[in-house]
Amino acid sequence: MRKMQIDFAAPSVRRTLYRTSPLAWAALLAGGALCAGALYAGYHTMAQLRAADARMARTEQARQPAAPLRADVPKAVIPEAQAKAVNAAILQLNLPWRALQQSVAESTPKDIALLALEPDPRKQVLKITAEAKSADEMIGYIEQLKQQEFFAGAVLVRHEIMESDPNRPLRFQVEVQWGLP
Secondary structure, rough: OOOOOOOOOOOHHHHHHOEEEEEHHHHHHHHHHHHHHHHHHHHHHHHHHHHHHHHHHHHHHHHOOOOOOOOOOOOOOOOHHHHHHHHHHHHHOOOOOHHHHHHHHHHOOOOOOOEEEEEEEOOEEEEEEEEOOOOOHHHHHHHHHHHHOOEEEEEEEEEEEOOOOOOOEEEEEEEEOOOOO
């Protein structure tokens, strides 16, 4: 015969605590420890995030230019000659050298000798001085320059036969209009 448990006590907290198994108490204790650990880790992470936000705010504030001390300070007047010189230097610095050199190199055959490249940034013109053995090579070179995507057009400016050279090369100058892609 099986053992019977008869309990006439009214349901209460004390009775529930008394009847709770040790395994349930261990699980409750482990769960409480895990919750406390998670609470601590969350608090620690939030403190780190607040500190990082404060550092970022200080960095952004330091990067912003300081407010002018006085709003009534007159602006500096730059002489026109100086302004033109600065603008010319900026145009020279902003030349698309890489694209110019690459386009000239791609269209220059081996039988053409390049002597000079002279850019004019105001007109967006590149003057190319070169030498060829014949007029046909010169014309072929100009046609190849016209085919380049970076160049808008190529025009022969002048040409002459170099009588002082024993090979008598044809020296010519081409103006190439470039267009920014």
